[in-house]
Amino acid sequence: MIRTSPFHERTAALNETGLWSHWAGHLAANRYQVSDKFEYFAVRNAAGIFDTSPLFKYRIAGRDAERFLAGILARDIRACAPNHAQYTTWLDDRGFVLEDGVIQRRGPDEYLLTSAEPNLAYLTDRVGRLAVTVEDVSLDIGALAVQGPRSRPVLERLVPTVADVPFFGITTGEIGGVPVTVTRTGYTGDLGYEVWMASSHALTVWDALWDSFDGQGILPYGLAALYMLRIEAGLLLLGKDFDSSRFAFNDAHRSTPLELGWSWMFKGLTDDDRAFIGRRALEREIAEKSSRWKMSGLVVDWEDYERVYGDAGLIPPKNHAPVHEDWMVYDDEGKRVGYATSFMYSPILQRHIALARVRPNLAKVGNRVFLEFTVDHHYQKVAAHVARLPLFNPERKTTMTNGAP
Amino acid sequence: MTDPYDAIVVGGGHNGLVNGAYLARGGLKTLILEQRPIVGGAAITEELRPGFWFTTFSYALSLLRPQIVQELELPKHGFLPLLMSSRLAPTEGGEYLWFTQDHDANLREIARISPHDADAYEQYSHDMDRVCQAIKPLLDMVPPDPFSDDPEELLALASLGGRFRRLDKRTLHNAIRLLTGSAADFLDDYFESDLLRGWLASSGIIGSKVGPRSQGSGLVLLFHSLGEHDGAFGTWAFHKGGNGGFTQVLARAAEAFGAEIRLGSPVERVLTDDGRATGVALADGTEFRAGVVVSALDPRRTFLELVNPRELPDDLVDTIRRLKFQGTSSKVNFALDGLPAYAPLADRGADPFRGFLNIGPSIDYLERAFDDAKYGWYSREPYIDGAIQSTIDPDMAPPGKHVMSCFVQYTPYRLRESDWDAERENLGATVQATLERYFPGFGDLVLQREVVTPLDIERTVGLSEGNIFAGELLAPQMFFLRPAPGWAQYRTPIAGYYQCGSGTHPGGCVMGAPGRLAAGQIINDRAAG
Numbered sequence: 052m053i054r055t056s057p058f059h060e061r062t063a064a065l066n067e068t069g070l071w072s073h074w075a076g077h078l079a080a081n082r083y084q085v086s087d088k089f090e091y092f093a094v095r096n097a098a099g100i101f102d103t104s105p106l107f108k109y110r111i112a113g114r115d116a117e118r119f120l121a122g123i124l125a126r127d128i129r130a131c132a133p134n135h136a137q138y139t140t141w142l143d144d145r146g147f148v149l150e151d152g153v154i155q156r157r158g159p160d161e162y163l164l165t166s167a168e169p170n171l172a173y174l175t176d177r178v179g180r181l182a183v184t185v186e187d188v189s190l191d192i193g194a195l196a197v198q199g200p201r202s203r204p205v206l207e208r209l210v211p212t213v214a215d216v217p218f219f220g221i222t223t224g225e226i227g228g229v230p231v232t233v234t235r236t237g238y239t240g241d242l243g244y245e246v247w248m249a250s251s252h253a254l255t256v257w258d259a260l261w262d263s264f265d266g267q268g269i270l271p272y273g274l275a276a277l278y279m280l281r282i283e284a285g286l287l288l289l290g291k292d293f294d295s296s297r298f299a300f301n302d303a304h305r306s307t308p309l310e311l312g313w314s315w316m317f318k319g320l321t322d323d324d325r326a327f328i329g330r331r332a333l334e335r336e337i338a339e340k341s342s343r344w345k346m347s348g349l350v351v352d353w354e355d356y357e358r359v360y361g362d363a364g365l366i367p368p369k370n371h372a373p374v375h376e377d378w379m380v381y382d383d384e385g386k387r388v389g390y391a392t393s394f395m396y397s398p399i400l401q402r403h404i405a406l407a408r409v410r411p412n413l414a415k416v417g418n419r420v421f422l423e424f425t426v427d428h429h430y431q432k433v434a435a436h437v438a439r440l441p442l443f444n445p446e447r448k449t450t451m452t453n454g455a456p
Numbered sequence: 457m458t459d460p461y462d463a464i465v466v467g468g469g470h471n472g473l474v475n476g477a478y479l480a481r482g483g484l485k486t487l488i489l490e491q492r493p494i495v496g497g498a499a500i501t502e503e504l505r506p507g508f509w510f511t512t513f514s515y516a517l518s519l520l521r522p523q524i525v526q527e528l529e530l531p532k533h534g535f536l537p538l539l540m541s542s543r544l545a546p547t548e549g550g551e552y553l554w555f556t557q558d559h560d561a562n563l564r565e566i567a568r569i570s571p572h573d574a575d576a577y578e579q580y581s582h583d584m585d586r587v588c589q590a591i592k593p594l595l596d597m598v599p600p601d602p603f604s605d606d607p608e609e610l611l612a613l614a615s616l617g618g619r620f621r622r623l624d625k626r627t628l629h630n631a632i633r634l635l636t637g638s639a640a641d642f643l644d645d646y647f648e649s650d651l652l653r654g655w656l657a658s659s660g661i662i663g664s665k666v667g668p669r670s671q672g673s674g675l676v677l678l679f680h681s682l683g684e685h686d687g688a689f690g691t692w693a694f695h696k697g698g699n700g701g702f703t704q705v706l707a708r709a710a711e712a713f714g715a716e717i718r719l720g721s722p723v724e725r726v727l728t729d730d731g732r733a734t735g736v737a738l739a740d741g742t743e744f745r746a747g748v749v750v751s752a753l754d755p756r757r758t759f760l761e762l763v764n765p766r767e768l769p770d771d772l773v774d775t776i777r778r779l780k781f782q783g784t785s786s787k788v789n790f791a792l793d794g795l796p797a798y799a800p801l802a803d804r805g806a807d808p809f810r811g812f813l814n815i816g817p818s819i820d821y822l823e824r825a826f827d828d829a830k831y832g833w834y835s836r837e838p839y840i841d842g843a844i845q846s847t848i849d850p851d852m853a854p855p856g857k858h859v860m861s862c863f864v865q866y867t868p869y870r871l872r873e874s875d876w877d878a879e880r881e882n883l884g885a886t887v888q889a890t891l892e893r894y895f896p897g898f899g900d901l902v903l904q905r906e907v908v909t910p911l912d913i914e915r916t917v918g919l920s921e922g923n924i925f926a927g928e929l930l931a932p933q934m935f936f937l938r939p940a941p942g943w944a945q946y947r948t949p950i951a952g953y954y955q956c957g958s959g960t961h962p963g964g965c966v967m968g969a970p971g972r973l974a975a976g977q978i979i980n981d982r983a984a985g
Contacts, residue, residue: 084541084556084557085556085557085558085561086539086541086556086557086558088539088557089539089541089557089810092538092539095536096536096538096696096849096850097850097851201850265855265856266850266855266856266857267850267855268847268848268849268850353522353526354526366585366589366687366689367687368687369686369687369688370687371686396686396687398537398539398686399531399536400531401522401525401526401530401531401535401686402526402531
């Protein structure tokens with residue numbers, strides 16, 4: 052039978068739609084009310100709360116934990132001090148991405164890795180003789196994302212040290228009298244935190260948090276709003292924007308971290324003599340500039356978009372619901388030069404936007420490409436330009452001010 | 457002597473700001489002069505009580521042109537329209553219509569009252585969409601001048617005719633019925649429910665001295681249905697921080713393009729030399745020079761006060777003198793200690809206050825409200841377009857507290873044997889008593905009440921007779937007749953002197969189109985030398 056999250060008793064009472072998605076074997080709300088856009092606005096304008104418990108979670112501990120992870124993770128974990136977290140990735144031998152995830156360094160020798168897919172066998176099989184234990188704690192830990200400009204004022208009333216936590220920092224405290232860990236992380240590209248606690252304490256924490264929201268316009272949000280937020284934030288989704296090399300049948304379904312736009316993770320690579328899986332392939336790709344793609348933001352030219360639909364006698368649709376399909380990208384000469392994997396109308400940017408991979412030589416910011424739409428059952432090309440990711444990147448995400456949107 | 461500015465915009469309301477931003481974007485060294493200590497004109501948000509932010513006058517983004525959002529890059533400067541999740545239209549007897557974002561649920565909601573009207577609503581919405589689609593381009597064009605022999609103008613007229621000739625018969629007929637008839641007649645063809653008809657007809661009276669059964673109300677209904685937000689017609693939004701939040705975004709955009717904004721600088725007159733504008737003089741005598749002067753004020757001030765009418769053709773002066781203003785709308789704003797109770801919806805576990813609240817339960821109700829105004833008094837039972845904005849934007853009130861904006865009609869500028877200084881608080885009491893009938897206990901929640909009558913609008917913002925559209929927005933004063941025949945293309949008889957306020961085409965509401973279109977004319981004229 053499908054599992055429910057440790058917060059299910061509360062989220063089920065709030066889910067007015069009665070509908071659920073399946074996420075990692077759990078019931079997860081797609082939306083709590085009819086309008087996911089309203090939940091989206093709660094996050095960008097006030098704050099939202101999201102049950103992120105279905106993530107896979109691994110506790111990696113022991114004297115050799117850092118050494119172990121330094122060999123597995125492509126981003127240098129040694130640069131992550133205790134009480135900090137890192138967005139990271141792990142590769143196969145050929146330098147293709149297996150997965151991405153966030154790793155928290157909760158103590159000198161203790162880490163918590165979260166991922167979208169199971170990794171227990173992959174991790175334990177690589178421990179060898181190192182003094183490390185890898186424990187699947189996915190069901191033992193509940194997690195809530197509290198995201199949006201009001202997340203800090205709300206949380207710091209409950210956990211005062213939250214006030215000083217930097218981007219990707221970690222602190223601990225109590226909510227509702229039970230211990231929690233608070234990380235300044237999230238999947239929305241906004242100011243936001245995630246709160247981690249023992250599953251057995253989940254409802255206590257939910258209730259205390261919920262009570263503190265009173266009258267502040269804070270709403271629970273579901274997967275539909277999350278997907279809108281993450282596209283604006285330029286955060287990729289496994290299975291939509293890229294696939295794991297582990298289960299791919301051919302290289303068209305594989306991506307390197309450079310192709311996904313993660314070259315920033317390897318800025319210090321030349322000064323770091325660490326042996327990690329995929330290193331040589333990664334070095335070769337850098338040296339030979341052999342990346343096939345560059346993950347980019349695309350912003351659709353609104354005049355061209357209106358023209359194409361207007362000429363057909365249609366009201367140009369502006370649908371905020373993300374579409375996760377291949378949309379072909381062409382250059383000026385009509386040659387296919389890439390494809391978009393996530394597409395939506397962004398309410399905060401008031402533009403149609405896409406996450407797309409394009410040939411690296413065309414991925415310069417401002418470069419014009421064409422995105423293919425179907426209008427009245429015919430293919431139509433609409434101008435778009437390449438833009439820097441993330442497409443929405445408010446100062447408050449990384450600074451110590453709540454700030455206006 | 458060189459001109460320190462290329463262009464001076466008189467008035468920092470939303471159209472002045474839009475105009476100044478476009479001029480600066482077009483490379484003109486631009487100065488925007490605002491009389492008050494705050495930009496925004498009638499689109500401002502003020503903290504009248506610590507922590508409580510009131511949209512004193514204008515309160516929603518209705519017809520804002522999407523081109524402006526894009527061309528002025530407003531999202532970069534904090535543009536954030538907020539979705540309203542529901543709308544409520546109650547009757548005094550406890551019946552109601554409650555619309556959410558769920559289309560199917562809305563149809564069920566109508567069917568609860570009239571199964572016939574639920575079906576008819578689909579047809580009505582589609583028919584309105586078709587008419588809006590046909591009319592919308594008029595909002596974004598400089599009206600052609602039918603009095604001109606210029607072949608370009610004749611071509612523009614012909615192309616306009618061609619556009620309407622291509623419409624299907626039903627859409628063209630609906631368009632003409634709306635443009636010439638009453639909202640009540642049009643709605644009667646679709647609906648039988650009093651409540652639904654009253655709700656929809658309410659859009660046909662906003663800001664105008666017409667009742668739902670008056671000719672002209674069809675046009676007002678159509679105009680307000682043209683609001684376009686994220687590609688859907690007829691949708692209105694709030695802006696983060698109210699409409700003052702929006703004009704702050706405009707000001708930041710204008711400054712980012714290089715425009716300079718001077719607050720507390722009331723312009724007394726436009727300086728002219730030999731039929732050309734040369735600058736402006738402030739009330740304190742300070743003078744600024746520029747080859748282009750743009751008035752964002754209403755036509756009466758633009759033509760009769762800022763310049764000497766004797767410099768203008770007599771027929772223009774005569775038309776402007778006869779222009780109808782007769783403001784008829786007021787605002788009553790409340791600071792509330794909590795949300796009102798609404799028993800009829802309580803058992804549905806719904807929060808009824810996340811959007812507009814329409815007190816206009818039937819066409820008869822609206823028409824009776826209008827009857828009072830016809831004879832020089834304010835409605836004893838007024839039409840109210842309410843919104844508890846802090847439910848959408850929690851930053852507008854302290855946690856758990858709320859601000860409520862109420863647009864009220866009819867409140868004629870001229871009262872019979874009295875005046876607004878005498879009647880102001882009586883109007884506030886009338887509105888509060890009306891709300892009390894629909895939401896028992898409302899009065900106990902009121903922490904503060906602000907009443908803004910047409911007289912107050914005129915005094916504070918400068919809109920003549922408190923008309924929120926800067927001149928009545930009805931057929932005799934629209935399109936190539938706005939503000940006067942022959943002078944609807946944003947120019948004036950004085951070279952270098954332009955107009956860009958809501959008194960020009962396409963008119964009022966926080967639309968920005970006049971400011972944008974006027975800037976296009978100015979930039980084209982400069983290019984043509």
